[in-house]
Amino acid sequence: MRAFRCRVCDNQLFFENSVCVSCGTALGYSREERAIVPVDEQGRYVDAAGLVWHVCANLGLSGCTWLAPLEGGLCFSCTLTRTRPSDDDLVGLANFPLAEQAKRHLIVELDTLGFAIVGKDPAAGGDEENGLAFDLLSSVEENVVIGHENGVVTIDLAESDDAYREKVRASLAEPYRTMLGHFRHEVGHYYEWQLVQGEELMTRCRELFGDESKDYQAEIDRHYAEGPPEGWEQEYISTYATMHPFEDFAETWAHYLHIADSIETAREFGLVTVGGIGAFSTFRDLVTGVWVPLSTALNQMNRSMGKDDVYPFVIPARVLDKLEFVASLAPVREPVGQNQV
Numbered sequence: 001m002r003a004f005r006c007r008v009c010d011n012q013l014f015f016e017n018s019v020c021v022s023c024g025t026a027l028g029y030s031r032e033e034r035a036i037v038p039v040d041e042q043g044r045y046v047d048a049a050g051l052v053w054h055v056c057a058n059l060g061l062s063g064c065t066w067l068a069p070l071e072g073g074l075c076f077s078c079t080l081t082r083t084r085p086s087d088d089d090l091v092g093l094a095n096f097p098l099a100e101q102a103k104r105h106l107i108v109e110l111d112t113l114g115f116a117i118v119g120k121d122p123a124a125g126g127d128e129e130n131g132l133a134f135d136l137l138s139s140v141e142e143n144v145v146i147g148h149e150n151g152v153v154t155i156d157l158a159e160s161d162d163a164y165r166e167k168v169r170a171s172l173a174e175p176y177r178t179m180l181g182h183f184r185h186e187v188g189h190y191y192e193w194q195l196v197q198g199e200e201l202m203t204r205c206r207e208l209f210g211d212e213s214k215d216y217q218a219e220i221d222r223h224y225a226e227g228p229p230e231g232w233e234q235e236y237i238s239t240y241a242t243m244h245p246f247e248d249f250a251e252t253w254a255h256y257l258h259i260a261d262s263i264e265t266a267r268e269f270g271l272v273t274v275g276g277i278g279a280f281s282t283f284r285d286l287v288t289g290v291w292v293p294l295s296t297a298l299n300q301m302n303r304s305m306g307k308d309d310v311y312p313f314v315i316p317a318r319v320l321d322k323l324e325f326v327a328s329l330a331p332v333r334e335p336v337g338q339n340q341v
Contacts, residue, residue: 001108001261003268004036015108016101018065028055028067029104031076034111037067044071061093062100077104080119083135085157092138095160099136102180106187109261113277114331115191120151132190146182148189155182174240175312181254188253188326189246195329196249208322209252210245219244235318252322255313256283259291259323262311266294283327284320 004013011022013036019026028039030053039045043055045067053067056075066075081100085092110117119126120133135154137144144156159165159179169177196205206212223243232242241251263286266272272290280286292315299309315323 001105001265001268002034006036007038015105016063016065018059018063026055027065028053029065030067031107031111034108036065039067058100061096063097064100064104066104076117076119077107079121079124080107080117080132080134081136082120082133082152083137085136085138086141089138089141091140092157095138095157096136098160098179099155099157102178102183103134105180106183106257109257109264110187112264113257113260116331130194132187146186148186148193151190151193153183153186153190155179155186175238175309181258184254184257185250188250191253191329192246192249204325205249206245208325209248212245214244216244216246233314234316237313237315237319237322248322249326252319253326255315255319256323256326258311259287260327263290263294283324287315287320287323 001015004015004017005011006013006020006023006025006027008025009020009023011020013020013027015029015036017027017036025038026041026043027036028043028045029035030037030045030047032047037045039055045053047053051069053069054071054073056064056066056068056078057072058064058074058078062078064075064078066077068075068078077100080103085096087093107117118131120128120131122128129151131151133152135152136157137154139156139158144154144158146156146159147154159168159177159182165177165179168174192205196202220243228236228239228242232239236242236248236251237255238251241248260277263272263274263277267274267276272294274280274286274290277283277286280289295311299311302308302310
């Protein structure tokens with residue numbers, strides 16, 4: 001996550017700011033410029049090309065600060081949400097903003113890494129068959145299973161509630177559980193579906209993660225009946241990754257995003273002096289040379305505050321191989337807005 005500054009008074013800004021607390025300027029996030037920009041009293045921003053952008057219509061509903069191409073319209077992030085809580089579901093609506101905030105964060109990091117994001121709505125230039133969409137559902141009104149199927153990511157909005165999420169985390173003996181983590185994991189299923197194609201990639205993926213044709217339900221039943229295999233720590237990043245090759249890939253993908261985004265954030269705020277994740281010849285070098293010492297220091301800082309570790313995981317050699325494969329799927333192209341100001 002970048003360090004942002006107000007273009008009017010140069011005060012430091014944070015990603016979700018809708019107003020500069022120093023000078024009072026109203027703000028919006030421009031995905032095209034990858035910057036927080038000032039908007040006028042009507043919520044408009046005129047870019048360098050003369051195009052007029054407008055504050056997203058969901059500002060009041062979900063706290064969205066992104067800019068939309070049409071007045072009264074939705075920004076790119078909000079158009080990806082296919083389903084949201086009904087207006088009479090007060091609990092679901094209260095949990096909705098945190099989920100949307102996590103989704104916006106996810107989109108920014110995918111943009112930074114250069115991954116294409118295409119929605120499903122053909123009217124908005126999307127791909128109905130291969131595009132990405134999100135169903136953000138409230139388990140107040142129905143049973144919700146977090147997952148991915150054919151480009152649709154389903155998230156249970158109850159996970160926005162800290163107490164509920166911590167209860168589930170403890171009951172499953174998970175070291176880490178966050179809303180952003182859910183988005184990162186589930187979108188990993190989507191990108192495996194879209195990017196791991198062709199004989200060479202499929203063969204290497206199976207060598208690392210296993211045969212994806214294994215019966216998924218049978219593997220889930222085995223996992224919850226027997227637990228992870230003995231010695232799993234040498235092969236997997238988490239016990240959940242041992243469940244099925246699809247879950248191993250998604251867990252590894254999520255950790256790829258955890259690591260890449262955390263290092264970029266640390267670099268933006270001067271905590272590390274590396275040239276960014278693209279400055280390393282392999283992702284393995286980035287992990288061993290930067291992430292391991294950085295995460296160790298961050299864990300010790302948290303312990304100094306009496307808190308749990310920021311990154312409560314160990315990365316064995318086999319997982320490094322998997323992370324290297326996932327990182328190799330990043331497109332060789334400029335991220336959105338890289339050369340814009």
